Amino acid sequence: MALMQDFHFLRPAWLLALPLLWGLAFWLARRHGRDGAWAHVIDAELLPALRLDGGGKPGRSPWSWLVLAWTLATLALAGPSWERTPSPAFRGNAAWVVVLDLSPSMSATDVAPNRITRARYAVDDLLDGARDARVGLVVFSDEAYTVTPLTDDVATVRALLPPLAPDIMPTAGDRLAPALDRAGRLLAGAATAAGQVVVLTDGFADPAAAFAAAGRLRAQGVAVNVVGIGGPGLVRAANSAPLDVDRLRQLAARGGGRYTGLAGVPALIGDLQASAGHAGMTRARQDVRVAHWLDGGVWLLPVLLLAAAMLARRGWL
Template identity: 40%
Template sequence: MSAAAFDLAALHLLRPQWLWALLALPLLAWLWRWRRHRASVWHDTVDAHLLPHLLAQRGDARARWASGLAVLSYAVAVLALAGPSWRQVAQPLWESRAPLVIALDLSSAATAADVPPSRLAQARAKIATLLRERAGGQVALVAYAGDAYTVAPLTEDTANVALFLDALAPDVMPVDGQRADRAIDWSAQLLKRARFDRGDIVLLTAQADEPARDAAARAARQGYRVFALGIGSAAGAPYRRSDGSFGQARLDAGSLRTLASAGDGRYAALAEGDDDLRALGILDPRQDDAAIARGKGTAWQDQGYWLLPPLLLLALFAFRRRAVMLLLPICFVWPGSQASAADLWRRADQVEHARMEQATQAYRRGDFAEAAKLYGDARDADAHYNRGNALAKAGQYPQAIAAYDEALKQQPGMDDAIANKRAVEAAMKRQQSSKSKNDSQSGQSQPSPDGKGDPSQQSGKGKEQQRKPEQAPQQSQQQATQPADAQAQRDADAAQRERMQRALQQQQRNGQQDAQRRAGQANETPQQREQRLANEAWLRRVPDDPGSLLREKFRIEQERRLTEGQGPQ
């Protein structure tokens, strides 16, 4: 601790009430003397006027030293508990943000056109507005029809939730229906799994039945408010059910008001802009729930831990006589240590939690390599799942799949890991397809043996025609035919030659990669060829659009629930 770090004028106590404990010193001193006086058996058997002549007085000086050290140790301990502080440190400012689960009705009634162009289109647009305008807090998206399924788990990255909006349609749901009660129960379960004691659930639907009202009441008893946003009109409109029959969809505002009242929430009808969302109060999360960091501030740092080393040194005198020799190594080690004394007493779980916080911060600022490295220090399923996400963001798809496999090995049936693994595999398939397409195009643009002219210019011209977004055709034509001056013409020619050279180099690299791939296929064994063809066939079966991914994810989840007897009754 440097002298510059100590400000005598700023010295104060964070917990001065501990100084009242010093008043106990006289009482403790009297008790100690009385106990010491009663400790000698001679006091009960020998007359008091004979004791000074019979008892040795050699221990009085030692007793005085012991009592003095005890008093000093007590005073130092009380002062440390009082929390001396003389400098401020930066620390995050915390403010509360309630989590929100959005439950969207994806029954066949969502295709009704009583609010043009359709209820589903209006609901998508409203959710996009909510994600864009909401002032912080974690958000999750749930879709429900005959049962409820997680589209996106609780996250602060609303952009990831918005990615699935265009894929939401009734045909991704395994079973048709309007089980709003299942949606409320599932949303409350998501909040509970994330260890939120409070949170909000908003239902985007047109009606609610009695089981849904009971589910809203259950959620309210758990601390989760239930809101309702009415989608549709009282006049209603016809729609086609999944079995081909027709029905009439109408907005039942009364049932939704009753639902919101049972769930300790509010009801609002769909409106233009964000007035309906502001009426519900979900754009500005309430301030008494889960805490997240918002900026930085300063706070006085408790420096009482600096009094612990001298207190420990004083405690050494309470043991054997030669224990004071331990002062020597402590004096050598302590001044040279640069670590904070508070860090020396952190448990292993606290150290791991701090490392996970650092990984999360690295992920949010886009340093995915550092995030993957920090997540790799932990060994639980959530850490492997987060490491897979970081690796996927960094473009390391095989390593991301391996991380998801490790998470599933520790926690089988982890829905988010299964869904993200499928998405990464689909991305790998698209990447391989794009590479194969580039290889085939590069092969077609190879000059023929009997071709005329400069092959580099022929191939460069063909490559330049494929890269139209790099420069507008009108601008290129103007620079080629009607230059403003000679210098502009020279610049255009130089840029053209540079692009042609880059195109030729790219073509040569693609040709080398294609030749290496073909050579590897020619040298592979029959077993390797069969395995490669099987992998390619399997990759072609993997859906590569969000709608197909959601449909497959919900189907697998439905089969699991039916197997475990958790399906809708």
């Protein structure tokens, strides 16, 4: 009873081919009857006189064997299964938290079309490069907010990116330290050996607190990487302060990460992937086991080979 309850086909769509194959075999049997194709070119009265004497033995037909072979092949391709087997699986434990600046200065247009749009493009590139790493998203202005906790559902994180803009924040400000602390709490709950924080900002108003928060993350084994959002050099955009590259570099140094501009995001993604791969080889979680259904179609192959061998006999027609 347990066998019947668990029995199913892994690829049931192949069963749709059975009626077609049976119909084809029936049509071929009717078309190639006892008289073969000669019945179409020789008169029915003359054909018995031309047929060779078979010694009284009835002619042998391959059609039953052909139907059997086709049926067995189709059933094997459909993948009959009735048994599960557990197997070990490996899951990387890398985790990235993206910290996105939504302060008013991110509306500046010194980079086309504006800083926040270019930052969202960079976040989208990070999501593309995440692979099997879990990704979380934190935004900040005067306060920090978690948009998504750590998740491997990158599509959901990407779907939440378009509405993110400075005008959705309840209060204006530019305090990075609360966002770094929030990112640290997300990573602390993930028990990851490859935690990375990527800050996308054009600057922050609390350097002492931000440097201290970056240092705390580094002490926890989490690297703080910084992507400067703004034009090349010290560009003063309308309604914004100039991009202070030295301060951003100092933040990355305090956090044990690297600083890059928008053009260096692909290289940063490569470094993050390399770090995740190294951590996966050294401290991959090996306690994960996945149960999968065994494909029983292999047991039909010996009978299929026997049927194919019978079809190779001489004198079927």
